[in-house]
Amino acid sequence: MRSHVRAWGIAAALCIVALGVHAQGARKLEIFSWWTTGGEAAGLLKLFEIAKKETPGLEVINATVAGGAGQNAKAVLKTRMLGGDPPDSFQVHMGRELTDTWVVTGFMEPLDDLFKQAGWEKTFPKGVLELLKGSDGRYYSVPANIHRANVLWYNKKVFQSAGVQPPKTVDEFFQVADKLKAAGVTPLALGDNGIWAATHLFETVLIGSLGAESYRGLWTGKTDWNGPGVRKALETMMRMLGHVNTDHAARSWDQANDLVIQGKAGMTIMGDWVDADNLAKGVKDVGWAPAPGNTGVYDALSDSFGLPKKAPHRAETLNWLKLVGSKEGQEAFNPLKGSICARTDCNPKLFGPYLQWAMEQWKKDAIVPSLAHGAAAKESWLTAINDAMSLFVTSKDVAQGQKLLTAAAAEAAKK
Amino acid sequence: MRAARLAPVALVLPSVVLVAVFVYGFIAWTAWLSLSNANDLMVSPVRLVGLANYARLTEVPRFRIGLGNTVTFSLTFVTGCLVIGLGGALLIDSAVRFEGLWRTIYLMPMALSFIVTGVVWRWLMNPSSGLNLLLDGAGLGALKSGWYTDPTFGVKAIAIAAIWQLSGYTMAMYLAGLRAIPGELYEAAAVDGAGGRQTFWRITMPLLMPVTLSAVIVLGHVSLKIFDLVIAIAGPQGGPAFSSDVPANFMFQTVFQANRFAEGAAVSIVLLVAVSLLVVPYLTWSLKRGIGL
Numbered sequence: 001m002r003s004h005v006r007a008w009g010i011a012a013a014l015c016i017v018a019l020g021v022h023a024q025g026a027r028k029l030e031i032f033s034w035w036t037t038g039g040e041a042a043g044l045l046k047l048f049e050i051a052k053k054e055t056p057g058l059e060v061i062n063a064t065v066a067g068g069a070g071q072n073a074k075a076v077l078k079t080r081m082l083g084g085d086p087p088d089s090f091q092v093h094m095g096r097e098l099t100d101t102w103v104v105t106g107f108m109e110p111l112d113d114l115f116k117q118a119g120w121e122k123t124f125p126k127g128v129l130e131l132l133k134g135s136d137g138r139y140y141s142v143p144a145n146i147h148r149a150n151v152l153w154y155n156k157k158v159f160q161s162a163g164v165q166p167p168k169t170v171d172e173f174f175q176v177a178d179k180l181k182a183a184g185v186t187p188l189a190l191g192d193n194g195i196w197a198a199t200h201l202f203e204t205v206l207i208g209s210l211g212a213e214s215y216r217g218l219w220t221g222k223t224d225w226n227g228p229g230v231r232k233a234l235e236t237m238m239r240m241l242g243h244v245n246t247d248h249a250a251r252s253w254d255q256a257n258d259l260v261i262q263g264k265a266g267m268t269i270m271g272d273w274v275d276a277d278n279l280a281k282g283v284k285d286v287g288w289a290p291a292p293g294n295t296g297v298y299d300a301l302s303d304s305f306g307l308p309k310k311a312p313h314r315a316e317t318l319n320w321l322k323l324v325g326s327k328e329g330q331e332a333f334n335p336l337k338g339s340i341c342a343r344t345d346c347n348p349k350l351f352g353p354y355l356q357w358a359m360e361q362w363k364k365d366a367i368v369p370s371l372a373h374g375a376a377a378k379e380s381w382l383t384a385i386n387d388a389m390s391l392f393v394t395s396k397d398v399a400q401g402q403k404l405l406t407a408a409a410a411e412a413a414k415k
Numbered sequence: 416m417r418a419a420r421l422a423p424v425a426l427v428l429p430s431v432v433l434v435a436v437f438v439y440g441f442i443a444w445t446a447w448l449s450l451s452n453a454n455d456l457m458v459s460p461v462r463l464v465g466l467a468n469y470a471r472l473t474e475v476p477r478f479r480i481g482l483g484n485t486v487t488f489s490l491t492f493v494t495g496c497l498v499i500g501l502g503g504a505l506l507i508d509s510a511v512r513f514e515g516l517w518r519t520i521y522l523m524p525m526a527l528s529f530i531v532t533g534v535v536w537r538w539l540m541n542p543s544s545g546l547n548l549l550l551d552g553a554g555l556g557a558l559k560s561g562w563y564t565d566p567t568f569g570v571k572a573i574a575i576a577a578i579w580q581l582s583g584y585t586m587a588m589y590l591a592g593l594r595a596i597p598g599e600l601y602e603a604a605a606v607d608g609a610g611g612r613q614t615f616w617r618i619t620m621p622l623l624m625p626v627t628l629s630a631v632i633v634l635g636h637v638s639l640k641i642f643d644l645v646i647a648i649a650g651p652q653g654g655p656a657f658s659s660d661v662p663a664n665f666m667f668q669t670v671f672q673a674n675r676f677a678e679g680a681a682v683s684i685v686l687l688v689a690v691s692l693l694v695v696p697y698l699t700w701s702l703k704r705g706i707g708l
Contacts, residue, residue, distance in 0.1 A: 379674055380673040
């Protein structure tokens, strides 16, 4: 009997201790991302700083997984989510990467109330709001930033001495490329180690060949992958590949950018993280323009954050999401990350010349979702397109390329 | 009496249970998964679809290329290790000076993980650094190559790194084998008037057969399972046009990038069968002879 009493006493004491620990541990927030270095890590830490100021005593757990442009992080995230141990919020590309992986499977909580409360339906552009919605028409994530994928970066000195202007159309691109070649410069720098940079180039070619509307149709089934538009894009891509550096398979995107910086190559087509790279390397002679045929189209990708249903610290996470979408949060994060605000009301003076240009375009351009960066197609589809690109870049076989792309689209439409 | 009988069972039981669950249980689960329709993050209801996943694999170019690469890699890697290993062992055995030093130098790479080896060789075989600079400097510019970035060279570049890592181990195996051959055999051969070449082909090589077989099995199953080295050198995409890709890498991508769990499981089962075809006959053979792996 005595021992029983003692056992109950111990159990009760343990419960009290556990409650105490729980109450203490409640002000926690675990944010999962692949932002481990450079400006993006600095931007993330800045956001944490603000979050801690807003909620004194908040303990932020910075759960990062480095490497592979998020590939490793995504694999770890999958094991955590499926294992029932989600972080409070995680970095995920706006669009299909979020909706088709986590929303359709019922892991996320809709954020309509938050959007209404914060008035975001007025502050985010329509094109973005559409991409944040699941198939049920509800909002599922808050965009922290916007990157532009379809930018042509060129070495001003090289262009000047070759007597060329940044090409506006695909035809102009090949004229410029021939002149650069004649001047002894590699026309187009490509670093497609890991293939995504080739897919990235291809998506700008698709936009250039199809236009914004038909490009969007590729992802909704309205545009035929087996049609003449995609065929033309593949042919253009094949011709472009004839103008790239021979060691493209060994280089990464930033090593390709180095060719442009050093004047060994005339231009490269890459996302606007090139601007951050150039600023970090102290480069000033590099100019920018929309990718050939992409004028008036903003090929967008965004890092966004959502609310997993099983998030252990729901209240703190909602605060975090509010901060991520707020003017203060976006103005603190984006100049460091080298991206523009998803909101249209940020102060341009906080940003460098390229980003100011991008902000102007952001307000007036047609917004389309980026393929290579998770906005346009679900992960299995993107993987299949990457695999098709991997073969196409080497074989340059247009018919085979179109066959693989068509098969990938058919497979993706199955469910 | 009963306790004495139960004790061994009780001692072995935990590991039997663990192996049953975590090895054979998961193999069974993977096999079941490979026959299901679980080709998305969450599929409900999960049902069996027969061999559909396997049928689809035959149509995926990447899988076909990966299988071909595995054959090329295994042949290059196993042959390379055997030739270099045997050569090294014969040299060291023929009383080279500083034997211990050489042995250590050649065995050293084995102590590294494939990831470390991979990172080192990734730079050595980068088209604009390492080996190519060395070849340029030596006036052998004609031998320069794109290595793993050249689709025609592809997986052979991975094999070079793997040979570097494991030929020392093969050498150690051969060295032990050579030391185990009784000296009397050579004396008898000499008495019978056998020359060096005859002694080598008639005595040394036949008596090294078990070593060669063990080496082929060990190296063979390493080459069928190779994954980390490919990731570290050629990246998760397996180089241009999958020229360095292997099924294990494809399996990882299929599961964790494309969320196609059932299809990934089918790839694993294909790999498992391939490894079993190599290992099971060897195990039966060595069990009969009463020696361990």
